[in-house]
Amino acid sequence: MNKADKMSGEASRETETPTLGELLESGFLRCYLCKKVYTDPRLLPCLHTFCKECIDKVVEIENQSENSGFQSKNNIDCDSKSEGDSEDGKLVESRTSSETNGAKVNRTRNKTIICPICKAEISIGNIKHAEFPENTFMKDLCLMYEYKHEKSRQCDYCRYDGKVVPATHLCLDCHDNMCQSCTGAHHRTKVTRLHKVVPYEQARKGLYDIDIRQYQIQTCPTHKEEPMSMFCERCEVLICKECKVSSHDNHKWCDTEKAKLRYEVQMKNLLKGIQNQIPTIHNYLQFLSNYDASIVRNREKTIGDIKSHTEKLHKFIDEQKAQYLVTLNEETDKERCEIQVRSSNLKTAAQSLENNEDFLRFLLEHGKPDEMLSLHRPINKRLTELTHMHMDGLKTRLKANFQLGNSSERNLQTIFGRLQISRDDFTHSDSGLASQSALQISTMLPNVKNCPELVHELDAKGMYDNKEVWPTGITVTKNGEIVIVDRDNKAVKVFDRGGKLKQEIAGQGENKLATPFDVVALKSGEIAITDHEAENVKIFTMKGDHVLTITEGIEYPRGITVNSKGQIIILDCQLRHITVHDPKTGNLIRTIGGNDGKKNKVLVDPFYVTVTPQDNIIVTDTASPHLKFFGPTGEYLTTYGQYGIGKNEILQPYGVCCDEYGYIFIADNQNHRIHVLLPDGMFSQFLITKADNCWHPMGLAISDKGELVVTEALGKVKVYKYL
Structure with a gap:
């Protein structure tokens, strides 16, 4: 059975859970590597299990790679065996350089093993002493x-x-x-x-x-x-x-x-997500197989067309070449003949002038007065003629080249034809993908702690405050500086990693902040601030110098973020749409209307916006459902959250952010808690609640260290380690 048939068979397998007795007699208890019932089974982070003895074979670093059967992860090519091939039944070790200054490198450090089933890389500081948990x-x-x-x-x-x-x-x-x-x-x-x-x-x-x-x-x-x-x-x-x-x-x-009930819900949600993905993956594998076969057929046909047409054109090309060479030789020889004639005449003239020069020089040096006076007439006449003499030089220059300009390219394309290579977007009907595939989990997710660790807390009070702090917006720079928008005090406050106030930015003159709401750190190192009273977005340096003001396409900006390209994404609650801007010029790149498939407006009273690692756009909205998901170009994907106090319910959605793994965090202001969603938009857990002293959370951001930063009403800022 080939791999395609095997995959097809797996796609159609029964999903009924076997009984305990059936499970014991199935291959479930046999190690993928040794094919025997597990001995001291150990669980890898990718959730695949192997015997401890099988894993220990990886650390036999004294054996040569070819003798041990291990394979460097850098040498795996696209033709390497699949997970179903038994010859692949060894864990893979990534090795370091073998020699340094004539001595062997210590190859027991900074190792990476690759799971032979799923090919997931598992980095371990010292693989020789690596211990995986017992399954x-x-x-x-x-x-x-x-x-x-x-x-x-x-x-x-x-x-x-x-x-x-x-x-x-x-x-x-x-x-x-x-x-x-x-x-x-x-x-x-x-x-x-x-x-x-x-x-x-x-x-x-x-x-x-x-x-x-x-x-x-x-x-x-x-x-x-x-x-x-x-x-x-x-x-x-x-x-x-x-x-x-x-x-x-x-x-x-x-x-x-009791603990089992909580984790059982999470596992069932994850299981449901996996079960939804499996048929999609198998369908796409079948599509890829069909697509691969069509590529081969198309390549063979195109090769035949190119060869056939080339043979027809060879004769024409050879004749054209011969004609060009004859013309080139004739014109070149003619010009060279003209050059030789003129060269001969000039040589004669030069010789004559040189003789005249010698005669005059000698006469002036050694002639007697009577001799000079007797000869002055012919000499003056000759010198006058020579002074006004013009050389009979060439009037034109012969230039010969073989032009490969636009005309030649067009002629070649017309006569020979052109090989066109293009890429068209697959439609969902072509590939069999679900419409919400952009939200599916694509990486191995780390575990989120049940009780995140509060690692730091600061107060967002400034030196010039005349009102209570109302921290509506927050961002963290690549240097770890915490930047907070204090809406009521009309200022942006910059704190260092230790919580010390470094800078307060309020702007001056026409660039003075009126009612700032949200802030984002740009890739350039500057910060962009939404100012809904001024109906614009202002960009400042970290020292408070005004750089640029954006007004195009916005009337009442609230939330702001940047995508992976560094483009500025602004949420307008008045126009109920999203705009994308160039970070250098502020020019409007495109507008996302916030409509569903039927062109109905889905944004009602939007507040904050963020993007996922795939550049999907997430908007919090006071109208239920509270989260709206859009694709990078604006297609409406899905929603999350209803009114209430339950698991999937929110009373007042505020800040939203997304980490590098795709986990989504939402500030549920009135319920005093932070929701955590999986990358596919499904509820995972409550990260922080009122029981953890969470009080009216507002703005959210992910720090440069991968920690969650939360602002609370009246100015508390808390930093949590959640992984």
């Missing part, structure tokens, strides 16, 4: 597999007496193997008489699968035999009772069942 789910399932498939197990109790007796029963509480006799004794002791004991013969038949799973409880690696029955919400780890007392005493915790 406890796989480990427990593999233990069940052993219970059902090991032909002989010995009684643990008889072994203490030096006897080897086959085990017939398993205690699910103690996890001990027991023979028939020891099983009876186990039932008679006061401590163990209520333990759940199952016969191996029935366990192998799957009659106790559910019971075995229920008794599989993780124990604490630090406090042996203590069950990990609690979950620390701050550290997001399982803990036992001893751990809580010793190292998590002041942390918020809950039991595992």
